[in-house]
Amino acid sequence: MTDNKNQKDARDRNQVAGGESYEVDYIAKELGVSRQEVEAAIEKVGNSREEITEYLKNKKK
Numbered sequence: 743m744t745d746n747k748n749q750k751d752a753r754d755r756n757q758v759a760g761g762e763s764y765e766v767d768y769i770a771k772e773l774g775v776s777r778q779e780v781e782a783a784i785e786k787v788g789n790s791r792e793e794i795t796e797y798l799k800n801k802k803k
Contacts, residue, residue, distance in 0.1 A: 760784045
């Protein structure tokens with residue numbers, strides 16, 4: 743299911759739509775990681791932006 747860009751609320755900001763390349767690219771750039779690392783994090787922890795960020799930050803340590 744694609745992201746409805748007309749409906750924006752907290753749910754939209756709190757999740758990363760893995761099927762939307764621009765969202766994956768944005769978070770990859772924001773965190774300084776590769777697109778593949780973000781995709782792997784989504785597979786591992788789901789699409790919660792907070793959990794993806796925590797997972798990738800802990801992985802860098």
